Amino acid sequence: MAQQGNVGELLSMLDSPVLGVLEDITAAFKDNLICDRGPMLVNNLVDYYLETNSQQALHILSTLQEPHDKHLLDKINEYMGKAATRLPTLSLLGHVIRRQPSWKHKLSQAPLLLSLLKCLKTDTDVVVLTTGVLVLITMLPMIPQSGKQYLHDFFGIFGRLSAWCLQNPGHVAEIYLVHLHASVYALFHRLYGMYPCNFVSFLRSHYSMKENLETFEEVVKPMMEHVRIHPELVTGSKDHELDPRRWKRLETHDVVIECAKISLDPAEASYEDGYYSVSRKLCTSSKHHQTDPSASYYIDTQSSYGTSTPYSTPRLTLSQMPGQLPQILSPQSIRLSTEPQQVKQKIKHSMFLMLCIL
Numbered sequence: 001m002a003q004q005g006n007v008g009e010l011l012s013m014l015d016s017p018v019l020g021v022l023e024d025i026t027a028a029f030k031d032n033l034i035c036d037r038g039p040m041l042v043n044n045l046v047d048y049y050l051e052t053n054s055q056q057a058l059h060i061l062s063t064l065q066e067p068h069d070k071h072l073l074d075k076i077n078e079y080m081g082k083a084a085t086r087l088p089t090l091s092l093l094g095h096v097i098r099r100q101p102s103w104k105h106k107l108s109q110a111p112l113l114l115s116l117l118k119c120l121k122t123d124t125d126v127v128v129l130t131t132g133v134l135v136l137i138t139m140l141p142m143i144p145q146s147g148k149q150y151l152h153d154f155f156g157i158f159g160r161l162s163a164w165c166l167q168n169p170g171h172v173a174e175i176y177l178v179h180l181h182a183s184v185y186a187l188f189h190r191l192y193g194m195y196p197c198n199f200v201s202f203l204r205s206h207y208s209m210k211e212n213l214e215t216f217e218e219v220v221k222p223m224m225e226h227v228r229i230h231p232e233l234v235t236g237s238k239d240h241e242l243d244p245r246r247w248k249r250l251e252t253h254d255v256v257i258e259c260a261k262i263s264l265d266p267a268e269a270s271y272e273d274g275y276y277s278v279s280r281k282l283c284t285s286s287k288h289h290q291t292d293p294s295a296s297y298y299i300d301t302q303s304s305y306g307t308s309t310p311y312s313t314p315r316l317t318l319s320q321m322p323g324q325l326p327q328i329l330s331p332q333s334i335r336l337s338t339e340p341q342q343v344k345q346k347i348k349h350s351m352f353l354m355l356c357i358l
Helices: 004-012 019-035 038-053 055-062 070-079 083-098 104-110 109-120 128-140 144-169 174-194 195-207 208-226 246-249 254-261 267-274 276-288 331-337 340-348
Strands: none
Touching: 004 038, 019 038, 019 055, 038 055, 038 070, 038 083, 038 195, 070 104, 070 109, 083 109, 083 128, 104 109, 104 128, 104 144, 109 128, 109 144, 128 144, 128 174, 128 254, 144 174, 144 195, 144 208, 144 246, 174 195, 174 208, 174 254, 174 340, 195 208, 208 331
């Protein structure tokens, strides 16, 4: 069993430039994780990652197996409660779930899910909100049965952030709203693809209210123009789509494909047709990115999901560096893109941000 002092020594060598040392230290951590079933090692690795953005620590955390999944989720949940660490913690969570761990089904019962939903319902940091929505979008196909318990939370988040895109209560720069709008569009696709009867019922109820009509016309209606009529609206029901038996026969990638089928975007259709080959390329790409300290956990969205929005921009890349803004949101990029015509063009042409979940 590793002692606190020994763990500190191992952590100090975790990002050694010497390949042999790096391999030995990584192997030592993995051996200790097998022998030590307590939370200390995982907690130290999470602390170290948040302090240093260590790619080796991230790799170890992203490959944890039971029973350390509980320790990891508990530690992430702890840091989610702190505003100062919320953004890098969401980035860490995104990296972990992107690998579709064997214990992913436990996410629906983890306190972390409640913390994520609370964040999306109450946080006012637009970058945190954008990142959190993308994490939720990636998580939903892994825990589709969670809709029975949290459906109103999912819909409430969509309603809140749709209005945010229009009203901009934080008075943030337009480029931030481009990212948020793209993530909300992704959430629209996911919710409509997975829970169409319930989601359409929510849209009808929520946007029939006078105070929400402008949001519907400016934000939601254009999204609806880019999807097909969902077959479940004809043959299904609100109760059926929440029945756990509906999801038992579907793997995560099956749910993603079902969501893709209802899109009218040409790129989405290509994604659906070439799903297997694309996913294989992404697996190779993600392995390459893991070796690059500057690589983002949000990869090029055209290759990761293949979806465009009704308001498309050039490719958007978010930085995973703790406490830093997405690269496209840097002061330099804002200065370059805030001329009226360019901002208007970005609003009309925003690109879909999506996590690589394969």
